[in-house]
Amino acid sequence: xxxxxxxxxxxxxxxxxxxxxxxxxxxxxxxxxxxxxxxxxxxxxxxxxxxxxxxxxxxxxxxxxxxxxxxxxxxxxxxxxxxxxxxxxxxxxxxxxxxxxxxxxxxxxxxxxxxxxxxxxxxxxxxxxxxxxxxxxxxxxxxxxxxxxxxxxxxxxxxxxxxxxxxxxxxxxxxxxxxxxxxxxxxxxxxxxxxxxxxxxxxxxxxxxxxxxxxxxxxxxxxxxxxxxxxxxxxxxxxxxxxxxxxxxxxxxxxxxxxxxxxxxxxxxxxxxxxxxxxxxxxxxxxxxxxxxxxxxxxxxxxxxxxxxxxxxxxxxxxxxxxxxxxxxxxxxxxxxxxxxxxxxxxxxxxxxxxxxxxxxxxxxxxxxxxxxxxxxxxxxxxxxxxxxxxxxxxxxxxxxxxxxxxxxxxxx
Amino acid sequence: xxxxxxxxxxxxxxxxxxxxxxxxxxxxxxxxxxxxxxxxxxxxxxxxxxxxxxxxxxxxxxxxxxxxxxxxxxxxxxxxxxxxxxxxxxxxxxxxxxxxxxxxxxxxxxxxxxxxxxxxxxxxxxxxxxxxxxxxxxxxxxxxxxxxxxxxxxxxxxxxxxxxxxxxxxxxxxxxxxxxxxxxxxxxxxxxxxxxxxxxxxxxxxxxxxxxxxxxxxxxxxxxxxxxxxxxxxxxxxxxxxxxxxxxxxxxxxxxxxxxxxxxxxxxxxxxxxxxxxxxxxxxxxxxxxxxxxxxxxxxxxxxxxxxxxxxxxxxxxxxxxxxxxxxxxxxxxxxxxxxxxxxxxxxxxxxxxxxxxxxxxxxxxxxxxxxxxxxxxxxxxxxxxxxxxxxxxxxxxxxxxxxxxxxxxxxxxxxxxxxxxxxxxxxxxxxxxxxxxxxxxxxxxxxxxxxxxxxxxxxxx
Numbered sequence: 001x002x003x004x005x006x007x008x009x010x011x012x013x014x015x016x017x018x019x020x021x022x023x024x025x026x027x028x029x030x031x032x033x034x035x036x037x038x039x040x041x042x043x044x045x046x047x048x049x050x051x052x053x054x055x056x057x058x059x060x061x062x063x064x065x066x067x068x069x070x071x072x073x074x075x076x077x078x079x080x081x082x083x084x085x086x087x088x089x090x091x092x093x094x095x096x097x098x099x100x101x102x103x104x105x106x107x108x109x110x111x112x113x114x115x116x117x118x119x120x121x122x123x124x125x126x127x128x129x130x131x132x133x134x135x136x137x138x139x140x141x142x143x144x145x146x147x148x149x150x151x152x153x154x155x156x157x158x159x160x161x162x163x164x165x166x167x168x169x170x171x172x173x174x175x176x177x178x179x180x181x182x183x184x185x186x187x188x189x190x191x192x193x194x195x196x197x198x199x200x201x202x203x204x205x206x207x208x209x210x211x212x213x214x215x216x217x218x219x220x221x222x223x224x225x226x227x228x229x230x231x232x233x234x235x236x237x238x239x240x241x242x243x244x245x246x247x248x249x250x251x252x253x254x255x256x257x258x259x260x261x262x263x264x265x266x267x268x269x270x271x272x273x274x275x276x277x278x279x280x281x282x283x284x285x286x287x288x289x290x291x292x293x294x295x296x297x298x299x300x301x302x303x304x305x306x307x308x309x310x311x312x313x314x315x316x317x318x319x320x321x322x323x324x325x326x327x328x329x330x331x332x333x334x335x336x337x338x339x340x341x342x343x344x345x346x347x348x349x350x351x352x353x354x355x356x357x358x359x360x361x362x363x364x365x366x367x368x369x370x371x372x373x374x375x376x377x378x379x380x381x382x383x384x385x386x387x388x389x390x391x392x393x394x395x396x397x398x399x400x401x402x403x404x405x406x407x408x409x410x411x412x413x
Numbered sequence: 414x415x416x417x418x419x420x421x422x423x424x425x426x427x428x429x430x431x432x433x434x435x436x437x438x439x440x441x442x443x444x445x446x447x448x449x450x451x452x453x454x455x456x457x458x459x460x461x462x463x464x465x466x467x468x469x470x471x472x473x474x475x476x477x478x479x480x481x482x483x484x485x486x487x488x489x490x491x492x493x494x495x496x497x498x499x500x501x502x503x504x505x506x507x508x509x510x511x512x513x514x515x516x517x518x519x520x521x522x523x524x525x526x527x528x529x530x531x532x533x534x535x536x537x538x539x540x541x542x543x544x545x546x547x548x549x550x551x552x553x554x555x556x557x558x559x560x561x562x563x564x565x566x567x568x569x570x571x572x573x574x575x576x577x578x579x580x581x582x583x584x585x586x587x588x589x590x591x592x593x594x595x596x597x598x599x600x601x602x603x604x605x606x607x608x609x610x611x612x613x614x615x616x617x618x619x620x621x622x623x624x625x626x627x628x629x630x631x632x633x634x635x636x637x638x639x640x641x642x643x644x645x646x647x648x649x650x651x652x653x654x655x656x657x658x659x660x661x662x663x664x665x666x667x668x669x670x671x672x673x674x675x676x677x678x679x680x681x682x683x684x685x686x687x688x689x690x691x692x693x694x695x696x697x698x699x700x701x702x703x704x705x706x707x708x709x710x711x712x713x714x715x716x717x718x719x720x721x722x723x724x725x726x727x728x729x730x731x732x733x734x735x736x737x738x739x740x741x742x743x744x745x746x747x748x749x750x751x752x753x754x755x756x757x758x759x760x761x762x763x764x765x766x767x768x769x770x771x772x773x774x775x776x777x778x779x780x781x782x783x784x785x786x787x788x789x790x791x792x793x794x795x796x797x798x799x800x801x802x803x804x805x806x807x808x809x810x811x812x813x814x815x816x817x818x819x820x821x822x823x824x825x826x827x828x829x830x831x832x833x834x835x836x837x838x839x840x841x842x843x844x845x846x847x848x849x850x851x852x853x854x855x856x857x858x859x860x861x862x863x864x865x866x867x868x869x870x871x872x873x874x875x
Contacts, residue, residue, distance in 0.1 A: 073774075074774065078775060084834065085838070237856070240856050247845055247848050254841050258836070262774075266771075
């Protein structure tokens with residue numbers, strides 16, 4: 001015991017741990033009907049840590065060259081002890097992370113947590129979402145399998161349609177005219193060096209701002225004044241609840257890895273024709289499907305160019321939400337746009353995910369399931385016993401019934 | 414001819430020579446080192462000073478690519494005569510001059526060098542020197558000799574000699590892809606005459622009409638498609654079965670030998686069968702009876718057995734047996750086909766299992782490699798079909814089936830391993846959810862926080 005006290009005194013003197021302990025004792029977190037959404041940030045952070053650990057382990061064996069990439073991933077899955085688990089965890093946690101970040105963004109918007117003085121927290125969060133999507137895009141190519149290769153070819157080709165700079169960006173992204181070993185080297189470097197460095201910087205800023213400004217309280221709850229909102233101590237009350245979120249994320253990760261193990265696929269053959277059903281990761285499907293259905297020309301402009309510019313504009317609007325929300329009509333316009341964006345995302349994702357013929361029932365299943373999830377998230381934001389809450393319940397019930405009906409129909413077919 | 418006139422001619426020839434060198438260099442990038450007073454160019458080129466309408470011309474544009482030219486041989490090396498003006502004699506007065514005006518003299522003209530071991534040793538030591546002798550034994554050679562009967566005016570001008578296939582001036586090396594005797598061009602070269610209805614009309618061999626559709630048949634056949642469409646130079650073309658310089662239709666008895674040049678193992682198996690003797694008795698050409706002659710059909714397993722398009726059923730038909738075909742042969746054909754199908758089916762199943770395991774990222778490279786042995790066994794079995802006995806086939810197919818059993822067992826083990834991973838991963842949910850439950854219980858036991866802590870609501874740190 002004496003040794004422990006000595007060590008504590010040693011580190012206290014040098015690292016100022018007492019100040020940290022004091023902060024932990026003093027820190028409190030608002031406790032209200034929407035406070036469960038706070039845990040999404042913690043889950044995202046936990047999944048990011050899983051990404052780092054599994055990514056480091058994978059990098060010990062991965063070889064970023066067209067001749068060896070696929071073989072090295074196969075070796076990871078077949079020869080390295082628990083390599084299959086590490087790869088599956090890395091792939092699934094990446095997808096879960098993006099999913100959690102989408103929900104985090106959505107609930108943050110619903111809570112209007114971007115209000116002054118948290119504009120920079122919002123902007124850094126949106127940038128982080130963009131960075132993690134870039135992580136996903138760059139990591140998708142690395143196993144150098146057939147699906148990844150052709151999806152990357154399609155994905156990078158979209159960059160080429162950006163007016164004026166598209167050709168240069170395409171050349172920069174691919175390192176040549178086509179997806180080759182140079183592209184693989186660039187994506188690998190981006191995935192394990194450039195993006196992590198930028199992410200650490202912005203994530204640090206994001207966490208600092210969360211710490212500086214504290215958790216935002218939703219408008220409804222804070223109507224009587226933010227400082228009168230009930231709160232709980234950060235340690236241990238909030239920390240333990242946050243840990244429950246981490247464990248639930250871990251459980252979801254294990255369940256997904258068990259139910260849908262990440263496959264190795266077939267080695268990419270750059271000279272082969274693209275196989276049918278090439279798709280990007282699920283979080284790019286809404287963009288992919290939109291660009292796919294756009295006509296070649298929209299008036300005097302190329303369809304693809306319009307699509308890319310549209311999504312660029314959407315991204316800019318999301319980034320600038322704190323400044324566009326001036327209250328009153330502007331807020332109403334933003335809410336309508338947000339609802340349309342979510343509906344568009346769900347519709348296009350469901351359409352693209354099950355894009356083959358005779359897949360309509362499955363499209364309805366996925367679409368209604370996602371709508372139900374969003375409506376479920378909306379419940380705390382409608383006042384109890386109000387018409388809005390009733391409307392949410394009715395819509396939720398319709399979605400669930402539609403989902404169950406479609407599922408039953410699909411099972412009976 | 415005065416001295417001044419001779420000098421003038423020599424000067425003109427010099428400039429013509431320089432011009433020819435320049436033109437050839439520009440056109441072909443080759444060096445032509447004709448001496449300025451080279452006698453042949455005086456008459457046999459249009460620019461030649463002594464050329465007239467009756468003098469045969471030489472197309473010099475082809476010469477630079479000519480294999481003889483490239484080896485350093487010039488006109489006089491083949492045609493004889495004096496190469497320089499000073500020693501030039503009229504051809505009629507020059508005993509050294511070798512004429513090619515008579516078609517019957519062409520083989521001997523080429524054979525002057527190509528039949529000479531000493532000469533060929535200098536230029537192409539591994540080249541054969543019996544082509545001329547072979548030629549005279551060929552259908553072409555015999556017909557040429559028979560038609561002339563010492564009277565050149567009666568000679569059959571449609572009969573091929575050396576120059577008809579190889580060309581006259583501008584003869585390309587046989588390994589030059591543009592040469593008319595390069596494997597991919599041989600059939601077209603033969604077809605110039607043999608696909609010509611006019612030339613081939615009324616021509617017979619051993620009292621059988623020669624026909625004129627062999628080229629079209631060959632082109633549609635497995636060999637023609639392999640050579641012309643896939644560029645497979647090992648695929649048989651005319652000369653591979655009929656011979657080159659000694660070209661002759663193989664007789665009924667020697668068809669199997671012709672095919673056996675490439676398909677040696679099959680020919681050996683066939684040679685030991687009763688069917689071969691039956692074919693000989695019935696005067697049926699060995700392999701060609703089942704597989705076709707020029708339009709050789711694509712071999713497939715469907716040719717074997719008694720159903721559908723099978724060839725065995727043609728003769729082993731129980732209702733109408735041909736050439737003494739037996740019921741035992743019918744049973745053998747059925748048995749062989751069934752066993753082949755069994756191995757094919759097992760290989761397909763093994764392949765599907767291995768591919769599924771591969772997609773899942775399971776270690777399956779060993780069984781994948783072993784599966785080749787089963788494919789090899791199938792190939793061997795298809796060859797052994799030509800023994801027309803199920804016995805030899807059985808052993809080979811048995812080896813293949815043993816391999817497929819092992820591969821399938823390994824693939825299924827890999828799939829089970831994959832399933833077991835998933836089960837254990839799912840089982841890990843239990844401790845995780847237990848921790849969650851314990852945490853929730855512990856959280857409930859914590860002292861309820863005070864409802865409001867004024868002044869410090871939003872300082873949570875994450």
